[in-house]
Amino acid sequence: MKILVLNCGSSSLKYQLFNMDDESVMAKGLVEKIGLDGSVLIHQPEGMDKVRIETAIPDHGTAIELVVAALLDAKHGVIKDMKEIDAVGHRTIHGGTTFAESCVIDDKVMAEMERLTELAPLHNPPSILGIRACEQKIPGVKMVGVFDTAFHQTMPPSSYLYGLPYELYEKYQLRRFGFHGTSHRFVSARAIEIMGNPAHSKIITCHLGNGSSMAAVKDGKTIDTSMGFTPLEGVIMGTRSGDLDPAIIPFLMDKEGLDIAGVNALLNKKSGLLGISGVSSDMRDIENAAKEGNQRAQMALDVFKKTVLRYIGAYAAELDGVDMIVFTAGIGENGISTRKEICDNLHYLGVEFDEAANDCRGKEVEISKPGSKVRVFVIPTNEELMIARDTMALAGK
Ligand code: AMP
Numbered sequence: 181m182k183i184l185v186l187n188c189g190s191s192s193l194k195y196q197l198f199n200m201d202d203e204s205v206m207a208k209g210l211v212e213k214i215g216l217d218g219s220v221l222i223h224q225p226e227g228m229d230k231v232r233i234e235t236a237i238p239d240h241g242t243a244i245e246l247v248v249a250a251l252l253d254a255k256h257g258v259i260k261d262m263k264e265i266d267a268v269g270h271r272t273i274h275g276g277t278t279f280a281e282s283c284v285i286d287d288k289v290m291a292e293m294e295r296l297t298e299l300a301p302l303h304n305p306p307s308i309l310g311i312r313a314c315e316q317k318i319p320g321v322k323m324v325g326v327f328d329t330a331f332h333q334t335m336p337p338s339s340y341l342y343g344l345p346y347e348l349y350e351k352y353q354l355r356r357f358g359f360h361g362t363s364h365r366f367v368s369a370r371a372i373e374i375m376g377n378p379a380h381s382k383i384i385t386c387h388l389g390n391g392s393s394m395a396a397v398k399d400g401k402t403i404d405t406s407m408g409f410t411p412l413e414g415v416i417m418g419t420r421s422g423d424l425d426p427a428i429i430p431f432l433m434d435k436e437g438l439d440i441a442g443v444n445a446l447l448n449k450k451s452g453l454l455g456i457s458g459v460s461s462d463m464r465d466i467e468n469a470a471k472e473g474n475q476r477a478q479m480a481l482d483v484f485k486k487t488v489l490r491y492i493g494a495y496a497a498e499l500d501g502v503d504m505i506v507f508t509a510g511i512g513e514n515g516i517s518t519r520k521e522i523c524d525n526l527h528y529l530g531v532e533f534d535e536a537a538n539d540c541r542g543k544e545v546e547i548s549k550p551g552s553k554v555r556v557f558v559i560p561t562n563e564e565l566m567i568a569r570d571t572m573a574l575a576g577k
Pocket of ligand 1: 510
């Protein structure tokens with residue numbers, strides 16, 4: 181079975197074509213600047229050089245057409261007929277309380293996704309555009325939606341309720357949803373497999389990338405996670421503030437003369453590691469600046485580390501112990517010094533850190549010593565593969 185996985189943003193589209201016989205990637209690529217000047221398709225067939233196709237790409241429909249053409253191309257294509265694409269898996273972001281699992285996309289699902297755009301005005305519309313474009317350009321193909329929020333739907337009210345009047349929760353669904361669920365599900369499932377599939381397990385997953393989130397996973401189910409009603413809450417991120425005192429918002433609106441759009445932009449685009457360091461939102465740049473003696477860059481690193489430690493402590497308490505801590509995503513998989521500095525503060529939990537093993541990037545490695553009470557792993561995430569697996573399971577029926 182061949183499955184095309186799509187991740188649509190407002191002006192971008194990422195894709196991977198999987199051969200599910202061995203879960204290998206046949207081709208992958210990226211369409212950038214959809215609807216803007218300088219739009220381009222970068223296509224990479226497995227084992228071959230990247231191909232760059234610069235052409236006008238006014239909308240998502242044209243983008244899908246180009247992706248299909250690239251997959252079929254005589255020179256750099258990997259399939260002979262569009263019908264070889266058995267199903268398409270879409271990364272659909274916000275599933276609200278409706279979607280606790282992935283599902284086959286039909287008219288009812290589309291209507292519900294449209295309704296949920298109120299909760300995710302930036303993220304859901306591009307997914308909807310991508311689905312509509314596929315309906316047109318790959319007619320008749322089965323499609324599956326894999327929601328970022330779904331895995332966290334197992335949280336109890338004690339984790340998802342905010343300290344706000346209950347009527348507001350009822351009226352607006354003002355609650356914690358959590359995001360990065362597909363990644364937390366992928367790495368926690370792998371962690372449980374590594375542990376030998378015990379009936380009971382307590383895992384803390386740290387998805388640390390440009391966007392970062394943490395999850396407490398008990399017996400394979402999320403019981404708490406750090407992102408909330410939106411992906412702004414929790415750990416400090418590249419440009420997002422993460423947790424802050426909510427009273428800061430009206431204070432800033434007053435003092436800086438900001439309106440709603442202004443304060444949203446400040447908290448989402450100008451804060452976090454970028455805001456503190458003044459250098460960059462990218463961890464590598466910040467680490468380099470800190471090494472050269474930039475104090476603000478060092479403070480950004482310290483705040484990042486501390487927010488992660490705060491969540492590990494909180495989740496260890498909520499789980500009443502920890503079997504395994506998992507690091508994943510860009511910083512989690514590659515940030516050798518970040519992992520070391522975090523683990524150096526986890527003696528109290530029983531972590532015996534293995535500095536030599538930690539000297540690795542982007543591969544699955546145990547970075548705690550044999551016999552460590554709490555095991556610590558780097559497990560590379562693979563959201564696309566998770567989407568392909570769900571798509572195969574549902575579309576194959
Ligand atoms: P992601 O959003 O998962 O792609 O992660 C992006 C983040 O990973 C950026 O902040 C990068 O700086 C960070 N990252 C990637 N490679 C490294 C590395 N070698 N060391 C530290 N951080 C890294």
